[in-house]
Amino acid sequence: MGTIAKIPGTVLFIRTADHCPAHVHAANAQQGWEIRVFFSYASDELDWQIKCGQPAKSEIEDCMAEVWARIEDCRAQWWRDLKKLCLDNKQVELNGAILRTVPPQKSVKTAKPTMPARGPKGKAKMVKSVISPAVLTVKPKSATYDPATKSVEFTALGSDVIHTGKCP
Known part of the structure; x- marks a missing residue:
């Protein structure tokens, strides 16, 4: 697991054996929620999906902002760990x-x-x-x-x- 960032109560990370599309996991173990924030090497847009639990809208926005602030780190970590860009046939x-x-x-x-x-x-x-x-x-x-x-x-x-x- 490659940690991208920590914000109060939440860890943002990339799993070393994950799947496309490229994404960062944001998990808050104390509150029991996890979301995925999707990013791309060929787009400057982010998207998200709740994996489990009930994060507040402000928590989702904080996670999105953190991923955007560290987008180059996210791209580099995904490439280092998974060696795929999720652009096949795109x-x-x-x-x-x-x-x-x-x-x-x-x-x-x-x-x-x-x-x-x-x-x-x-x-x-x-x-x-x-x-x-x-x-x-x-x-x-x-x-x-x-x-x-x-x-x-x-x-x-x-x-x-x-x-x-x-x-x-």
């Missing part, structure tokens, strides 16, 4: 040099078609949808994390090219 994009997950509505398979354009003599012609070349699907077990540079290296499906992007 769609990501490199926005500049920043790695971001692609929201479902931006999926490559459901690219929004463009409206027909007018050709010569007023006849309609179809214009093909253009999908951003920066949208990539991460090849399983190809992603690695470098805590020193806070960046992810990965290979995309159908390619041998290594891509690098900084975590948001």
Whole structure:
């Protein structure tokens, strides 16, 4: 168990044999509750789930704030302990040099078609949808994390090219 932080009555930690998605456990043994705070290497959003007990809203908010304040420590500890980034088969994009997950509505398979354009003599012609070349699907077990540079290296499906992007 890798301890990330301690706040009054609560320990935040990462289990050394855990599962995806990447998350931190926050447990208060005295009050009998535990939550999971989910994080990502390709998103700056956090989410949470009550595992057991009844934490107060303020306790959940405190845990979320603590994880956010230590997000780089969380990413580094998860990588050190589990050697997985939980990005296998996820769609990501490199926005500049920043790695971001692609929201479902931006999926490559459901690219929004463009409206027909007018050709010569007023006849309609179809214009093909253009999908951003920066949208990539991460090849399983190809992603690695470098805590020193806070960046992810990965290979995309159908390619041998290594891509690098900084975590948001």
